[in-house]
Amino acid sequence: xxxxxxxxxxxxxxxxxxxxxxxxxxxxxxxxxxxxxxxxxxxxxxxxxxxxxxxxxxxxxxxxxxxxxxxxxxxxxxxxxxxxxxx
Numbered sequence: 139x140x141x142x143x144x145x146x147x148x149x150x151x152x153x154x155x156x157x158x159x160x161x162x163x164x165x166x167x168x169x170x171x172x173x174x175x176x177x178x179x180x181x182x183x184x185x186x187x188x189x190x191x192x193x194x195x196x197x198x199x200x201x202x203x204x205x206x207x208x209x210x211x212x213x214x215x216x217x218x219x220x221x222x223x224x225x
Contacts, residue, residue, distance in 0.1 A: 139165035140200045145193075146170075152192025156211050166202035173214040182208065 142160040145168055149158050155174045162168035170189070177185040185208040190197050197204070209217060 140196075141165070142168065145196075145201070145204075148196060149189060149192050152194070153188055157214065166200075168201065168203070169205045169207075171207045171209070173209045173211055175211055177208055177210045178212075 142162050146158050146160040153174055157173040160168055160170045172189055186206050
């Protein structure tokens with residue numbers, strides 16, 4: 139059974155990332171936040187495709203569902219600033 143940590147490592151091995159967090163507890167359904175400079179200038183679909191490419195065949199064989207939130211480092215920093223200013 140695939141773990142969240144394994145999935146996180148697979149993403150980080152296949153895509154240059156500043157930050158990756160993966161959650162999931164049944165070995166097939168996962169949620170991930172991925173921050174990568176590779177996402178600059180790409181729309182959300184293209185960003186997700188980069189993550190899927192990093193995972194390769196695992197997307198067909200081991201992972202049933204993956205919910206993604208993708209950010210460039212700049213968008214991630216803005217998001218963090220917005221979250222801290224709301225509290």
